[in-house]
Amino acid sequence: MKKYAVIVAGGKGARMQSDLPKQFLTLAGKPVLMHTIAQFFNAIPSCEIILVLPESQQGFWANLCLEYTFSIPHKVVSGGETRFHSVKNGLKACGNDGIVGIHDGVRPLISKTMIQRCYASAEKHQSGLPVVPITQSLRKVDGDKNAAMSREGVVAVQTPQCFDLSLLKPSFEAHYQESFTDDATVFEHAGHTIKLVAGEETNLKITTPADLAIAEAILALR
Numbered sequence: 001m002k003k004y005a006v007i008v009a010g011g012k013g014a015r016m017q018s019d020l021p022k023q024f025l026t027l028a029g030k031p032v033l034m035h036t037i038a039q040f041f042n043a044i045p046s047c048e049i050i051l052v053l054p055e056s057q058q059g060f061w062a063n064l065c066l067e068y069t070f071s072i073p074h075k076v077v078s079g080g081e082t083r084f085h086s087v088k089n090g091l092k093a094c095g096n097d098g099i100v101g102i103h104d105g106v107r108p109l110i111s112k113t114m115i116q117r118c119y120a121s122a123e124k125h126q127s128g129l130p131v132v133p134i135t136q137s138l139r140k141v142d143g144d145k146n147a148a149m150s151r152e153g154v155v156a157v158q159t160p161q162c163f164d165l166s167l168l169k170p171s172f173e174a175h176y177q178e179s180f181t182d183d184a185t186v187f188e189h190a191g192h193t194i195k196l197v198a199g200e201e202t203n204l205k206i207t208t209p210a211d212l213a214i215a216e217a218i219l220a221l222r
Helices: 032-043 055-067 083-092 112-125 165-171 183-189 209-221
Strands: 003-008 048-053 075-078 099-104 127-133 138-142 145-149 155-157 161-164 196-198
Touching: 003 032, 003 083, 032 048, 032 099, 032 112, 048 055, 048 083, 055 075, 075 083, 083 099, 083 165, 099 112, 099 165, 112 127, 112 161, 112 196, 127 183, 161 165, 161 183, 165 183
Parallel strands: 003 048, 003 099, 048 075, 127 196
Antiparallel strands: 099 161, 127 155, 127 161, 138 145
């Protein structure tokens, strides 16, 4: 089946305490986003990669690609008002059949085997949602009150979230709702079933300076 990757990178640098959007920060000698794209290309060389970027950042990205001689083939499309609309724009650049993985541009440490595992699940079960166990204690906060919350049966969701395109594209024709916190909730809202697959603890989302330092350390160990 034809495979696509929609990589969404619309973040800013607020929590990174940086004027530079986090997807462009340097990690192990090159921008974070280049690591992310390279992992998909290495895992599935035939995968068609679609990068979703705010229009205001596309010129900067083009210059970075020239500066770093970044030649992995990819198509750039403009982001939307929300992540939902950005993903929808990315899906328009995909065909109507095949498998698509929707991935956060600032998750550059994903392994090739995890990418392949998620796509294989979607090919067999129409979806593949990577998750990892919750290891921290949880508390539910309600105003001034709080109470312990069981973590039994609770998992944390990662990306890439992979789906059968013939089912996902119609799912994104729904009107946007605040309950659409990720692509799986849109797919589920359309009546489809989510298949969980094993994620990776190292597949972290870079949002703070500490995350960037941890990512540097992980890459150094590899």
